[in-house]
Amino acid sequence: xxxxxxxxxxxxxxxxxxxxxxxxxxxxxxxxxxxxxxxxxxxxxxxxxxxxxxxxxxxxxxxxxxxxxxxxxxxxxxxxxxxxxxxxxxxxxxxxxxxxxxxxxxxxxxxxxxxxxxxxxxxxxxxxxxxxxxxxxxxxxxxxxxxxxxxxxxxxxxxxxxxxxxxxxxxxxxxxxxxxxxxxxxxxxxxxxxxxxxxxxxxxxxxxxxxxxxxxxxxxxxxxxxxxxxxxxxxxxxxxxxxxxxxxxxxxxxxxxxxxxxxxxxxxxxxxxxxxxxxxxxxxxxxxxxxxxxxxxxxxxxxxxxxxxxxxxxxxxxxxxxxxxxxxxxxxxxxxxxxxxxxxxxxxxxxxxxxxxxxxxxxxxxxxxxxxxxxxxxxxxxxxxxxxxxxxxxxxxxxxxxxxxxxxxxxxxxxxxxxxxxxxxxxxxxxxxxxxxxxxxxxxxxxxxxxxxxxxxxxxxxxxxxxxxxxxxxxxxxxxxxxxxxxxxxxxxxxx
Numbered sequence: 001x002x003x004x005x006x007x008x009x010x011x012x013x014x015x016x017x018x019x020x021x022x023x024x025x026x027x028x029x030x031x032x033x034x035x036x037x038x039x040x041x042x043x044x045x046x047x048x049x050x051x052x053x054x055x056x057x058x059x060x061x062x063x064x065x066x067x068x069x070x071x072x073x074x075x076x077x078x079x080x081x082x083x084x085x086x087x088x089x090x091x092x093x094x095x096x097x098x099x100x101x102x103x104x105x106x107x108x109x110x111x112x113x114x115x116x117x118x119x120x121x122x123x124x125x126x127x128x129x130x131x132x133x134x135x136x137x138x139x140x141x142x143x144x145x146x147x148x149x150x151x152x153x154x155x156x157x158x159x160x161x162x163x164x165x166x167x168x169x170x171x172x173x174x175x176x177x178x179x180x181x182x183x184x185x186x187x188x189x190x191x192x193x194x195x196x197x198x199x200x201x202x203x204x205x206x207x208x209x210x211x212x213x214x215x216x217x218x219x220x221x222x223x224x225x226x227x228x229x230x231x232x233x234x235x236x237x238x239x240x241x242x243x244x245x246x247x248x249x250x251x252x253x254x255x256x257x258x259x260x261x262x263x264x265x266x267x268x269x270x271x272x273x274x275x276x277x278x279x280x281x282x283x284x285x286x287x288x289x290x291x292x293x294x295x296x297x298x299x300x301x302x303x304x305x306x307x308x309x310x311x312x313x314x315x316x317x318x319x320x321x322x323x324x325x326x327x328x329x330x331x332x333x334x335x336x337x338x339x340x341x342x343x344x345x346x347x348x349x350x351x352x353x354x355x356x357x358x359x360x361x362x363x364x365x366x367x368x369x370x371x372x373x374x375x376x377x378x379x380x381x382x383x384x385x386x387x388x389x390x391x392x393x394x395x396x397x398x399x400x401x402x403x404x405x406x407x408x409x410x411x412x413x414x415x416x417x418x419x420x421x422x423x424x425x426x427x428x429x430x431x432x433x434x435x436x437x438x439x440x441x442x443x444x445x446x447x448x449x450x451x452x453x454x455x456x457x458x459x460x461x462x463x464x465x466x467x468x469x470x471x472x473x474x475x476x477x478x479x480x481x482x483x484x485x486x487x488x489x490x491x492x493x494x495x496x
Contacts, residue, residue: 011079012078012079012080013077013078013079018078018089022090022094025047025069026047026048026051047060047063047064047067050063051094052094054091056091057084057087057088057090057091058084060087060090060091061083061084061087064083064086064087065083069083071083074086106350106353106354106357107350107354108350108351108354108355109346109347109349109350109351110347110350113343113346113347113350114343114346115228115232115343116343116346117340117341117342117343117345117346117347118235118342118343119228119231119232119235120219120339120342121339121340121343130241130242130244130245130258130259130261130262135255136208136259137204138202138204138205138208139195139200139202141194141198142191142202142205142208142209143208143310144307144310144311145190145191145194145209145310146187146208146209146212146213146310147212147306147307147309147310148303148306148307148310149187149190149209149212149303149306150187150212150215150216150306151216151303151305151306151309152300152302152306153183153187153213153216153217153220153299153302154216154217154219154220154302155220155298155299155301155302155305156220156296156298156299157179157183157216157217157220157221157224158220158223158224158298159291159294159295159298159299160295161221161224161225162224163291163294163295165224165225170225170277171221171277172277172278172279173274173277173278173279174279176221176274176277177274179217180217180218180270180273180274183213183214183217184210184211184213184214184217185210187209187210187212187213188206188207188209188210190209191205191206191209191210192206211263211266214266214270215266215269215270217273218269218272218273219231219269221273222269222272222273227272230269230272231269233268233272234265234266234268234269235265236265237261237262237264237265237268238262240257240261241257241258241259241260241261241262241265244257244258244261245258297433297434298433300437301428301433301436301437304440304444305421305424308417308470308473308474309338309417309421311466311470335414336391336395337388337391337392337394337395337411337414337415337418338415338417338418338421341384341387341388341391344384344387345418345421345422345425348380348383348384348422349380349422349425349426349429351380352376352380352489353429355376356373356376356489359372359376359492360492366492369490369492370490370492373489373490373492374486374489374490377426377485377486377489380422380426381422381423381426381482384418384419385415385418385419385422388415388418388419389415392411392414392415395411396408396411412471413471416471416474416475416478417474419474419478420474420475420477420478420481423478423482423485424436424477424481426485426488426489427439427481427484427485427488430485430488430489430491431484431485431487431488432488435488436481436484438484439477439480439481439484440477442480443473443476444473446473446476447469447472447473447476450469454469
């Protein structure tokens with residue numbers, strides 16, 4: 001009986017035979033893993049990579065179980081008792097090679113972040129001056145609406161894009177065309193509705209709002225796919241438009257050149273978002289409920305950021321009930337410090353991520369980590385605050401030389417807004433959009449109640465009073481976000 005069992009027992013593979021069978025197992029395991037998730041184009045459990053980088057045989061055994069390697073393969077083909085015996089053999093046989101891509105340490109801030117900030121600063125710098133140079137007169141609420149909807153749509157599209165990227169798929173050309181057509185149309189309909197309610201329909205404002213929303217949606221698509229270079233190309237016509245608007249004086253070519261260059265910048269970004277993507281069905285995937293909820297939360301958060309930013313811009317360029325085409329171009333430079341500091345904000349945000357990652361890797365004492373993480377967060381806020389104050393001083397000097405009559409309150413409001421947005425970026429990164437929205441909700445309720453009390457007390461809400469209330473709301477929101485962000489970065493389990 002023993003001799004019979006020995007005769008039919010499978011032979012334990014060794015040497016070249018084992019190498020050949022193992023190579024076939026690695027290939028088949030990839031197919032098995034992809035079959036488990038039809039939406040995946042890459043193996044989640046790469047046996048060959050796991051085997052070469054494993055520091056314990058149990059890692060290989062877990063991977064074999066994860067892809068469902070059958071027992072008949074383990075015992076019949078390889079001649080091993082069980083999955084643990086085969087895993088030990090693979091561990092002893094495959095040479096250890098550390099994965100070069102295993103280092104996921106975030107990089108510190110650098111010049112690339114300043115360039116990325118310029119991609120958003122230049123179109124923003126050119127926007128109002130181009131409209132003014134082109135003789136475009138807008139109702140006072142059109143620019144705030146454009147910025148609010150544009151910022152909200154940008155965060156919505158980015159949230160959807162990242163959710164699809166995590167599932168190893170992306171928007172098809174047809175889906176992009178629907179978004180880049182439907183979102184601007186929805187923004188135009190919103191503009192029409194507001195105009196109808198206020199009895200002040202503005203056809204030019206409808207076009208401006210729709211184009212700005214299309215630009216922001218397309219920019220978000222490019223950023224999700226790390227196609228920042230295309231945005232860099234759009235800076236050429238945007239910068240030309242700004243130069244023509246500011247320094248073209250009253251030349252006859254100023255208006256058509258400024259407007260044409262700005263439209264070209266929008267066309268480049270929208271066209272690039274549609275170019276080079278599959279137009280078929282591709283690996284379609286429906287967003288889950290929590291992903292749709294997250295996208296909606298990001299939309300609301302973006303609307304809040306856009307609304308506050310639009311208030312600052314409106315206070316900087318508005319002196320009456322409309323944006324006058326004949327106003328001095330230098331008036332809009334009150335919003336320059338915030339726009340120019342966007343790259344600095346991104347720089348310090350990346351530096352904070354790298355610092356927290358390093359602290360998490362080297363700290364053995366939780367109390368020491370908490371103290372160092374909080375200092376790193378406050379250092380980022382202080383450095384950005386110093387940068388935007390420095391920009392404000394420079395812009396204030398330029399404004400004084402140009403005779404624009406820039407006031408300290410105008411610059412002070414956008415400084416507080418910039419610091420608040422810097423803290424908000426940290427909060428939403430480490431505390432999440434839901435907790436960040438709670439801070440916004442509290443500040444919005446308190447601010448609205450304060451304005452309601454102010455107007456019911458018989459006071460007139462002029463632009464000077466609005467600047468004061470905006471500054472107060474920014475300070476309140478910044479304080480709330482600071483507490484939330486500070487708690488989040490102090491948690492070593494959320495800061496990696």
